[in-house]
Amino acid sequence: MALALFDLDNTLLAGDSDYLWGEFLVERGIVDGEDYARENARFYREYQAGTLDIHAWLTFQLRPLAAHDPGFLHELRDRFLEERIQPIILPAGRTLIETHRAQGDTPLIITATNSFITRPIATSLGVEHLIATEPEIVAGRYTGGVTGIPCFRDGKVERLTAWMAEHRMNLGGSWFYSDSHNDLPLLQRVDHPVAVNPDDTLARHAASRAWPILDLR
Numbered sequence: 001m002a003l004a005l006f007d008l009d010n011t012l013l014a015g016d017s018d019y020l021w022g023e024f025l026v027e028r029g030i031v032d033g034e035d036y037a038r039e040n041a042r043f044y045r046e047y048q049a050g051t052l053d054i055h056a057w058l059t060f061q062l063r064p065l066a067a068h069d070p071g072f073l074h075e076l077r078d079r080f081l082e083e084r085i086q087p088i089i090l091p092a093g094r095t096l097i098e099t100h101r102a103q104g105d106t107p108l109i110i111t112a113t114n115s116f117i118t119r120p121i122a123t124s125l126g127v128e129h130l131i132a133t134e135p136e137i138v139a140g141r142y143t144g145g146v147t148g149i150p151c152f153r154d155g156k157v158e159r160l161t162a163w164m165a166e167h168r169m170n171l172g173g174s175w176f177y178s179d180s181h182n183d184l185p186l187l188q189r190v191d192h193p194v195a196v197n198p199d200d201t202l203a204r205h206a207a208s209r210a211w212p213i214l215d216l217r
Helices: 018-026 033-050 052-064 068-088 090-104 115-124 154-169 181-187 198-209
Strands: 003-005 105-114 129-138 141-146 175-178 193-195
Touching: 018 052, 018 068, 018 115, 018 129, 033 052, 052 105, 052 129, 052 141, 068 115, 068 141, 068 175, 090 105, 090 193, 105 115, 105 154, 115 193, 154 181, 175 181, 181 193, 181 198, 193 198
Parallel strands: 003 105, 003 175, 105 129, 175 193
Antiparallel strands: 129 141
């Protein structure tokens, strides 16, 4: 039984849930529209360029969670999932997950996006196992901080390594599907790396190594 690892944003989704959450907060007037939208776009450009400071991004992105009651946040998230995420879940991505499951593989979503956003998306996709950046919770409220290692770049490798030790699994026969060059540290460790609708940097890297390139859109 092998691991079938999936990035989420722009891999199983036709968009980036982190960025879309920021847009959603702006649209709903939950955050300062002009300033927040500008910073949200700046951080996304840095992510695409491979220059993102993950800690600066998380300080910015998790701040609204600390500012509101969890009950309100969950209601807001439900609307976000219905309005912005369900329409961009890729049917071909669902099929790919089920193909691996039918082969006896263990699907696992591994994403830099925080688990507040991604846990219900994984559930919607029928994927039990999720490794994501974990927002800190103290006394039932989000603090705006992070628990543990952010699940980004080399952090994905570290988080997966810890998960495999806990679940007594390894990377033998493993697959990893991703769109982003930020995932190269993990793509280079699995037996079957696959570029999915890749950015230009990953596309060049995949072509030079004869990795499969998939279009799930």
